[in-house]
Amino acid sequence: MSAFTLTRVDAALLCCAAPLLSFLILGLTPALRRTGRIAGYVSIAFAGLSTLYAASLLQGRMFAAASPPDIGQVGWLYAGGKLVASMGVQVDGISASMLVVVTVVALCVQVFSLGYLHDEPPAALGRYYTWHSLFLFSMLGLVVAPNALQLFLCWELVGLASYLLIGFYFKKPSAGQAAVKAFWVTKFADIGLGAGLLVLYVFTGTFDWSPQAVQLLGATGAAWTAGLFFLAVMGKSAQFPLHIWLPDAMEGPTPVSALLHAATMVAAGVYLIVRTYPIFQAAPGVLVFMTFLGAWTALFASIIACSQNDIKKVLAYSTAAQLGYMVSALGAGELWPGYFHLVTHAAFKALLFLGAGALIHAVHSNNLQDMGGLWPKLKISGTAFIIGAMALAGVPGFAGFFSKDAILDVLLERHLFAPWIALLAAAGLTAFYMTRVVMLALFGKPGHHTEHAHESPPSMLAPLVLLAIAALTLGFAGTSLATAAGHEYAFHLSTSGLIASSLALLGIGVGWLAYGKNAFVPGKIPAFAFVQGIVESSAVDRSFAWSYRVVFQGVSGGVAWFDRYIIDGFMNFSAWLTQMAGERLRAAQTGRVVDYLYAVVAGLLLLAAAGFWR
Amino acid sequence: MIDWMGSLQILAVPLLLTVSMLVLVFADLLLPAAAQPKGNQGPLSFRDLRKAQAEPVPGVQRADILGWIALVQLALCLAASFVAPQGVLPGGSYVHDAMAVLMERVLLVAGILAILGAFGHVRQSFARRQGEFYALLQCSLVGMTLLAGTRDLLLLVVAFELMGIPLYVLATFAKTDKNAAGDATPGRKSAEAGMKFYLVGALSSAITLYGVSLLYGLSGSTHIADLARIPSSPLLQVASALVVAGFGFKLGLAPFQFWIPDTYEGAPTPVVSFFSVAPKIAGLLALTQILLGGLLGHLQLWLPGLVGMSVVTMTAGNLLALPQLHLKRLLANSGVAQMGTMLIGVFAAATLGAKGHGLSALLFYFIAYLAANTGLFLVIETLAHDGSEPSERDLIASLSGLNRRSPGLALAALVCLLSLAGIPFAVGFWAKLYVFLAAWEAGYAWLVLVAVGVSVIGLFYYLRVARSMYLGEPRVTTPVRSPLTLSVAVTACALATAGLGLYPSVIVEATRTAAAAWLH
Numbered sequence A: 001m002s003a004f005t006l007t008r009v010d011a012a013l014l015c016c017a018a019p020l021l022s023f024l025i026l027g028l029t030p031a032l033r034r035t036g037r038i039a040g041y042v043s044i045a046f047a048g049l050s051t052l053y054a055a056s057l058l059q060g061r062m063f064a065a066a067s068p069p070d071i072g073q074v075g076w077l078y079a080g081g082k083l084v085a086s087m088g089v090q091v092d093g094i095s096a097s098m099l100v101v102v103t104v105v106a107l108c109v110q111v112f113s114l115g116y117l118h119d120e121p122p123a124a125l126g127r128y129y130t131w132h133s134l135f136l137f138s139m140l141g142l143v144v145a146p147n148a149l150q151l152f153l154c155w156e157l158v159g160l161a162s163y164l165l166i167g168f169y170f171k172k173p174s175a176g177q178a179a180v181k182a183f184w185v186t187k188f189a190d191i192g193l194g195a196g197l198l199v200l201y202v203f204t205g206t207f208d209w210s211p212q213a214v215q216l217l218g219a220t221g222a223a224w225t226a227g228l229f230f231l232a233v234m235g236k237s238a239q240f241p242l243h244i245w246l247p248d249a250m251e252g253p254t255p256v257s258a259l260l261h262a263a264t265m266v267a268a269g270v271y272l273i274v275r276t277y278p279i280f281q282a283a284p285g286v287l288v289f290m291t292f293l294g295a296w297t298a299l300f301a302s303i304i305a306c307s308q309n310d311i312k313k314v315l316a317y318s319t320a321a322q323l324g325y326m327v328s329a330l331g332a333g334e335l336w337p338g339y340f341h342l343v344t345h346a347a348f349k350a351l352l353f354l355g356a357g358a359l360i361h362a363v364h365s366n367n368l369q370d371m372g373g374l375w376p377k378l379k380i381s382g383t384a385f386i387i388g389a390m391a392l393a394g395v396p397g398f399a400g401f402f403s404k405d406a407i408l409d410v411l412l413e414r415h416l417f418a419p420w421i422a423l424l425a426a427a428g429l430t431a432f433y434m435t436r437v438v439m440l441a442l443f444g445k446p447g448h449h450t451e452h453a454h455e456s457p458p459s460m461l462a463p464l465v466l467l468a469i470a471a472l473t474l475g476f477a478g479t480s481l482a483t484a485a486g487h488e489y490a491f492h493l494s495t496s497g498l499i500a501s502s503l504a505l506l507g508i509g510v511g512w513l514a515y516g517k518n519a520f521v522p523g524k525i526p527a528f529a530f531v532q533g534i535v536e537s538s539a540v541d542r543s544f545a546w547s548y549r550v551v552f553q554g555v556s557g558g559v560a561w562f563d564r565y566i567i568d569g570f571m572n573f574s575a576w577l578t579q580m581a582g583e584r585l586r587a588a589q590t591g592r593v594v595d596y597l598y599a600v601v602a603g604l605l606l607l608a609a610a611g612f613w614r
Numbered sequence B: 001m002i003d004w005m006g007s008l009q010i011l012a013v014p015l016l017l018t019v020s021m022l023v024l025v026f027a028d029l030l031l032p033a034a035a036q037p038k039g040n041q042g043p044l045s046f047r048d049l050r051k052a053q054a055e056p057v058p059g060v061q062r063a064d065i066l067g068w069i070a071l072v073q074l075a076l077c078l079a080a081s082f083v084a085p086q087g088v089l090p091g092g093s094y095v096h097d098a099m100a101v102l103m104e105r106v107l108l109v110a111g112i113l114a115i116l117g118a119f120g121h122v123r124q125s126f127a128r129r130q131g132e133f134y135a136l137l138q139c140s141l142v143g144m145t146l147l148a149g150t151r152d153l154l155l156l157v158v159a160f161e162l163m164g165i166p167l168y169v170l171a172t173f174a175k176t177d178k179n180a181a182g183d184a185t186p187g188r189k190s191a192e193a194g195m196k197f198y199l200v201g202a203l204s205s206a207i208t209l210y211g212v213s214l215l216y217g218l219s220g221s222t223h224i225a226d227l228a229r230i231p232s233s234p235l236l237q238v239a240s241a242l243v244v245a246g247f248g249f250k251l252g253l254a255p256f257q258f259w260i261p262d263t264y265e266g267a268p269t270p271v272v273s274f275f276s277v278a279p280k281i282a283g284l285l286a287l288t289q290i291l292l293g294g295l296l297g298h299l300q301l302w303l304p305g306l307v308g309m310s311v312v313t314m315t316a317g318n319l320l321a322l323p324q325l326h327l328k329r330l331l332a333n334s335g336v337a338q339m340g341t342m343l344i345g346v347f348a349a350a351t352l353g354a355k356g357h358g359l360s361a362l363l364f365y366f367i368a369y370l371a372a373n374t375g376l377f378l379v380i381e382t383l384a385h386d387g388s389e390p391s392e393r394d395l396i397a398s399l400s401g402l403n404r405r406s407p408g409l410a411l412a413a414l415v416c417l418l419s420l421a422g423i424p425f426a427v428g429f430w431a432k433l434y435v436f437l438a439a440w441e442a443g444y445a446w447l448v449l450v451a452v453g454v455s456v457i458g459l460f461y462y463l464r465v466a467r468s469m470y471l472g473e474p475r476v477t478t479p480v481r482s483p484l485t486l487s488v489a490v491t492a493c494a495l496a497t498a499g500l501g502l503y504p505s506v507i508v509e510a511t512r513t514a515a516a517a518w519l520h
Helices: A008-028 A037-062 A093-116 A122-144 A148-166 A173-204 A211-236 A242-251 A254-263 A267-275 A277-281 A284-305 A311-331 A335-363 A379-393 A399-413 A417-442 A458-484 A495-516 A526-536 A539-586 A593-613 B004-010 B012-030 B046-054 B065-083 B098-125 B127-149 B153-171 B185-219 B225-229 B234-251 B259-266 B269-275 B278-294 B296-321 B327-355 B358-386 B407-421 B427-441 B445-471 B484-502 B505-519
Strands: A070-079 A082-091
Touching: A008 A037, A008 A070, A008 A082, A008 A093, A008 A122, A037 A093, A037 A122, A037 A458, A070 B427, A070 B505, A082 A093, A082 A122, A082 A148, A093 A122, A093 A254, A093 A267, A093 A335, A093 A458, A122 A148, A122 A254, A122 A267, A148 A173, A148 A211, A148 A242, A148 A254, A148 A267, A173 A211, A173 A242, A211 A242, A211 A267, A211 A277, A211 A284, A242 A254, A242 A311, A254 A311, A254 A335, A267 A277, A267 A311, A267 A335, A277 A284, A284 A311, A284 A417, A311 A335, A311 A399, A311 A417, A335 A379, A335 A399, A335 A458, A379 A399, A379 A417, A379 A458, A379 A495, A399 A417, A399 A458, A399 A495, A417 A495, A539 B296, A593 B185, A593 B234, A593 B296, B004 B012, B012 B065, B012 B127, B065 B098, B065 B127, B098 B127, B098 B269, B098 B278, B098 B358, B098 B484, B098 B505, B127 B153, B127 B278, B153 B185, B153 B269, B153 B278, B185 B225, B185 B234, B185 B259, B225 B278, B234 B278, B234 B296, B259 B327, B269 B278, B269 B358, B278 B296, B278 B327, B278 B358, B278 B505, B296 B327, B296 B445, B327 B358, B327 B427, B327 B445, B327 B505, B358 B407, B358 B427, B358 B484, B358 B505, B407 B427, B407 B445, B407 B484, B427 B445, B427 B484
Parallel strands: none
Antiparallel strands: A070 A082
16 A cells, blocks of 8 residues: 555546646647647647546546545635635536546547647647647536636636637638637626626625525525526527527537537536536526426427538537537436436537548538548448437437437426427437438538548547447446436336437438438428428528627617717716816925925824814 | 843844844945956955946946845845744833734845845946945835834834835935936936935924824823823824824825825835835834724724825825826825725724724735735836836836737736736735725725725726737837846746735735734
8 A cells, every 4th residue: 555545636636737737838838839749749648647537536436426525625715804715626426427528528539639630730739739728627627616616717718718719720710700709609698607606605605506505595596596507508508599609619620619519618508507406406497497498499409400511510500409408307307317418418429520520531621512422431430420420319229319318208207298399309300410411421422522532540530439439338337327426327218218219210211211312302391391491591590690680789789879978978077087186186296395294284284183073 | 030032032033134234234345346246457446436436337347246145134034034933022012923923024025026126226326335225225124024013102113213214315326327318317316206205204203203202191101002091182182193194104195195206206116116015014004003002992083084094095196196107106106095095904903803804904915015016116127227218217108019029027017007906816906805895894885985986097097007018019129138136026026916816815814813913
């Protein structure tokens, strides 16, 4: 037995510290950063270290499921003589498994990027890995946060990393615009998190989510806190109508989309709900709203995904839809199914994005029309992509099937029929649009660039294989994961599971008939044509644009007027007054000592008088 | 039987400082020939020395050896503050408690920063007088460290003068300075600075002494604690007003603050970086000792006047800083406003005593102010020392485009500016927040609102400086050259400002322990 033993708190700290160290090393030594690939190796090495610590933590948790969470905190901010905020780590089943999810996906993505971005100039590649390390550190800090304030700070940091990575191709105007849009939409939503923190603090005097804090909050406080938090969740986790930034965020490099905008960062919103779930549970109104909004987002985004021609946009809308599943399930009042879906989704959606990256890499285009017939050339990437698609579609046995089933089961159990039906429909649509993507990209007639396509290098294939294995097997790990997190879960084939998988198979069948066999042209079927017509005429986008114009420009116009003439007027006036006062007062500063001595005497007399006058 | 050894140990830091000062004076006498850098025309005769003192001959420079000696001495004193035992001097005139220890360390750090910052200036302008320069600085520090623990009016007055008189001399130290065009204006300004400082200081010392003598007459004892026994009377009213007014001058509270911009403008900048902070915080603490330790029972006699002074000081300081184009005058006036804000902590401590957090907030403010204000003055010194824009020396315009010339220096200055303005996650934000929270708890909500209101003005002029650094066009494109010691001092100040802003609890505990030593 060595004298040096690592507690779980230490391991969690090291897990977070590794990417921070990598960020500092790359950030502070421009010479190393500009080497590009070597910077990448540094970042990957530290991410690997982080992954090891995370895995050891999860393993420890698996065997100590019943023990209370390991919490290590240090006092950070004091005000008025008492401790206001701490920083530290909280390791329990949920955060340990989330750590593994984040580190494994991040590691896969960082390795994948070596191949995917091999044409980038070294300086750009170094910058890329620097931001990746920053992101990983912030995300891990968010995951282990023992209180809401630290979570908030890391939340903002991942937002910053997202902005920087979306804008990686900053010379492309659309990438810059997308980065700014993502930043503003999520920042707008983050007002909710900030305000929710204030409410939490006012009611409880802490930023904790402990049972005592929830008790202090009461019904009113919990409703306000949960409601405001949920606004932030809507932004981060792309829930209708704040999902608009997510499709645009696909301007970033595909591996970034896989890590941030599919597997981990967008799931931070859902993770926030999971973390502060006691507060949400004390706010039933918010929960109901979540169920319906999540289901609506799932349905709505799935419909749009059916008509997208950009492979990444399909996946982006599908991400919004799957996040809708999670939100809806959490709204139904049970924690585990939503969180379980978060974990499986992270695996298969990262796989899908990286697979899409391999396809894009092969044909140098995002467009499904440019692909086609890639299967014979990309056997390994193609297989991985198909596995991901089947997991997302919910084909029995694949990861998505288990978690989706658990979600639907909970909704039915709670008699939430409308969301249940919406999510079932979304499940069918998911199977349909994924079949469409697979058929258009891998099979069918060869596209313009198929000829020159070639299989990806090993650095890209290895992460694909790893994630494909996860997408195949993660569903069966549900029970042990649940146990580690202190929840009960055992798979059983339920009514909704049967219906969902039938619908999934139906969706696959229809998709195969339409795009594989070309048995019919979907556009000719009235109902389908109607939906597609709406989408293709971009009525949805335009109605959005219109409503944003009306609502935002109307409101903001009014606000701007008020700001310009009333507030600015007042500010300008007081600024003018202040300036004037300053200039006038300056006259007293004569530079003559005698005057200063007079001032001393005058001040003395005033002071003496002040006492007598009282 | 008096325990002499024990007493000496209790007084270790001030005593060590005194010894250091004497060593420095003698070293100055003995070292000149030995301290000649190589390559000069041999040892100088006494006559040459006098001539060189009158006007520095370019190229004939003495090595910085005396500066290094002074620096090592201060470091030793700082180390001594960690081993010197706490205790009370027989007779009770001096108490070495947690408060005195904390203040000793803060003041010694201020001294170290000033010396690090002064190296370049000393070598350039008054290399012949460097022994006196450092010795006077240490002499002033002796007074300051004594002030932190004094419980006796007599010792207080003596320590106060010990702190103040060397500063008058230091302010005039650049009297032989010339600007690049050979014009002697900077030297004349320095002489003017010292003269004004001295004249107003002499008057206010007289006022303080008069007040103190009245207090002694009333209580029959020089012990500050004995002042509590005095019955309330109009004479006590007059006496406390005299004391407050006398201190008001030293601290630069309105309407006694007029000397401050003139003095800061003329005095050598490293000296300003020292006496804009160290004597201010030592003086405010001494005033707090008299008010809390002696006159707390007569709160109604002095509090209204002091609250009024605080409001006037914050307002006048900020308003006067607003139109300034001269950086040192701007910082001088903004420092006046900062002193007004610090006073709020005294009110909170006086009202709530041990229940409140006014005193610890005040101590926190001292440290925050030390880091940011010293840092900024040293940035000004760096630019002046670089001298690439002589016509704009010490003006805001000299910072124009600094970010493109020396990004690191600009960043350091920005951090300090943000801290003084009280922007979150710079240490100044916490300093203001703690003081305001303590005052709010003590029932001074209106005062807090006034303070927040006028500090908005501060935001404007601090950020105007920042705008000039980041958006202005550089007149010169070469990077700013700076002596290593100066860079070290600036970096230390900026790092402390940023680091303590991110993790303030490092010093919160120390300030609370120190405050508890006074309030029980």
